[in-house]
Amino acid sequence: MMSLGLPEFGSRGRPSTTPGLWRGLQIAGLLVLAYVIVIGVNEWMVAREEAASLDRARAETAQTQRAADDERRFFQKNPDLLVAASSVESSPEIVWKDIQSLTPPAVSIVGMKLDYLPEAPAKVDLSVVAANPEAYDRFLNALALSSLFSDIKPGSENRPGSVRATVTASHRPKVGAK
Amino acid sequence: MRRALSREAAAFVPWIIAGFVWFGWIGPMRVDQADRLLLQSQSRRDRLKADRASKIAATQKHRISTTLAATCRASADPAALRQRAVAASAGLPLSPLSLSVMGGAGGGATVDAEGSKGAILELLRRLGDPAHGGFLRTVALRERSGRWNVSSSTGVLDTVPRGLMTTVAPCDGGSDLPNIEPSPVPTPAPIVRVMRPRPTPTPEVMLPAPEPTVEPPFSLIGFLSSGGKVRVSIRARDQVRVVSAGDLVDGWRCVSVDRDEGAVFTAPGGERFVLKAGPREH
Numbered sequence: 001m002m003s004l005g006l007p008e009f010g011s012r013g014r015p016s017t018t019p020g021l022w023r024g025l026q027i028a029g030l031l032v033l034a035y036v037i038v039i040g041v042n043e044w045m046v047a048r049e050e051a052a053s054l055d056r057a058r059a060e061t062a063q064t065q066r067a068a069d070d071e072r073r074f075f076q077k078n079p080d081l082l083v084a085a086s087s088v089e090s091s092p093e094i095v096w097k098d099i100q101s102l103t104p105p106a107v108s109i110v111g112m113k114l115d116y117l118p119e120a121p122a123k124v125d126l127s128v129v130a131a132n133p134e135a136y137d138r139f140l141n142a143l144a145l146s147s148l149f150s151d152i153k154p155g156s157e158n159r160p161g162s163v164r165a166t167v168t169a170s171h172r173p174k175v176g177a178k
Numbered sequence: 179m180r181r182a183l184s185r186e187a188a189a190f191v192p193w194i195i196a197g198f199v200w201f202g203w204i205g206p207m208r209v210d211q212a213d214r215l216l217l218q219s220q221s222r223r224d225r226l227k228a229d230r231a232s233k234i235a236a237t238q239k240h241r242i243s244t245t246l247a248a249t250c251r252a253s254a255d256p257a258a259l260r261q262r263a264v265a266a267s268a269g270l271p272l273s274p275l276s277l278s279v280m281g282g283a284g285g286g287a288t289v290d291a292e293g294s295k296g297a298i299l300e301l302l303r304r305l306g307d308p309a310h311g312g313f314l315r316t317v318a319l320r321e322r323s324g325r326w327n328v329s330s331s332t333g334v335l336d337t338v339p340r341g342l343m344t345t346v347a348p349c350d351g352g353s354d355l356p357n358i359e360p361s362p363v364p365t366p367a368p369i370v371r372v373m374r375p376r377p378t379p380t381p382e383v384m385l386p387a388p389e390p391t392v393e394p395p396f397s398l399i400g401f402l403s404s405g406g407k408v409r410v411s412i413r414a415r416d417q418v419r420v421v422s423a424g425d426l427v428d429g430w431r432c433v434s435v436d437r438d439e440g441a442v443f444t445a446p447g448g449e450r451f452v453l454k455a456g457p458r459e460h
Contacts, residue, residue: 022189029192036196040204047207050214057221065228071235080284080333081242084313088245092302092317111320116313127320 079118089173090114090122098149098171099126102142106135114171122171124149130163140167148172245308246335250349252311254285254336257402258420261411262312263287263332265418266304270297286315286334292327305332311349394443395428398453401437410441410453 075082092114099109111127130136136157143152149169157165252262259279267275272293279287291301298319306314311334318329396414403409409422410432421441425432429446440454 019185022185026189026192029189029196033192033196033199036199036204040199040207043204043207043211047211047214050211050218054214054218054221057218057225061221061225061228064232065224068228068231068235071239072231075235075238080313080335081246082238083315083333084249084308084335085238085242085245087306087314088308089241091306092314092319093299096299096319111318113319114314114317116315 075118082118083116086116086118086122090116090124090171094173095122095124095171098146099124102139102146102148104135104138104142106131107139120170121150121173124169124171126167126169128163128165128167130165132161133159133163136163136165143167143169148174249308249335250311250347252334252336252349254334255404256280256285257404257409259285259287259334261402261418261420262310262334263289263305266310266312267291267301268418270301272297272301284333286312286332288329288331290327290329292325295321295326298326298328302328302330305330308335309349311335394430394445394451394453396430398441401435401441403437408435408437410435412441412453 092112095114096112099112103109107128107130109126110129111125113125115123115125117123128136128139130139140152140154143149148171150172151168151170153168155166155168157163252258256279260277263277263279267289270293272291275289275291277287277289279285287305289301289305291298293301302314302317304310305312313333313335315331315333320327396412396419399411399413399418401408401410402420407422409420411418411420412427413419414427419427421427421432421435423432423434427443430443430451433442433444433450435441440452443451443453445451
């Protein structure tokens, strides 16, 4: 049919074929909205629980940290207690015995210095005389392998012939040693 | 037309609202969730750090309460420090022995001695024995032609804070000097002068029955003065004690202490004795 480019004022126009589409779109929108709301409520509840849990955890952490800080300050105010404990755990007699248990026959300890510090194990400075370099090396190896000493730092040594040397280490007392 | 528009609008409204809900509520909530995860991670790290610090503190407390279980509170008074160091060397073949003391907070003694290895280790054991209120700060041992010399600085546990251990008693029930075990080496007898009231000359016929002489169960070591107060150091039953006026020793009460006049004691029976340094005199 030819319309000649004029509007058809008299006609009723094309009958609408999309109410079902709009309705479907509306229903889908409502479903999506319901889904979004459910998701949102669910996430909000989880977030609220997590926030409360985080607050609780932070409060507990703060409490533990405060207690630990108090303890640390207590020991900072009373360093002699730690020094005294260290001097009992690593008494000269115990350290001497531990050293002797590691000393090969050709090595002798001619000097020992002990420093008891508040926040560290007893520091031991040894003056060693060895009949030969091999004996001194054996002594150092035994010291390094021993669980009774750590932080071993060999100091100056005079060779050849008999070796005179100094060694620094930290004494690690056995658990329960008095 | 309006009807069609309203139908289209009604179809889009749920979508628009859902968009607002998603981007206006759930989106920011998810951003917060990411922030919260970071906070949780930080909180876990803080918790680990706090737990570690707490564990270290607990270990230190346990160490102290175990190793210093037998400790006692000793006096940081210089005279008492000196007496303690002297008593620790009693009976040990040490020569020479030099000693200097420093009282007050953080005080202690510095002891230099020479002797056999056994004697030196025993001296250190006694000086560092917490059961006598002392501990070691530094020790330097050196062997020279078979003899050992030691230089040691000691500290004193004059206060033990509350909460760490149960009540810590003063050493030796008030006198904080160590109870030195009987030594195999005979110690020179202390110079003790005992003065008793002289009997007044009376006619022989009126002479009363002789009173039983009561010897004091202790002997004089020396006089100590600190802070303007003079005290007397005595050896009673192998214990060295520092006594001031008013103190009771085995039933004997110290009445007065004076360097020149001596230490006056009254026996349980009322007899009066004066301990003075110098040759024994009756």
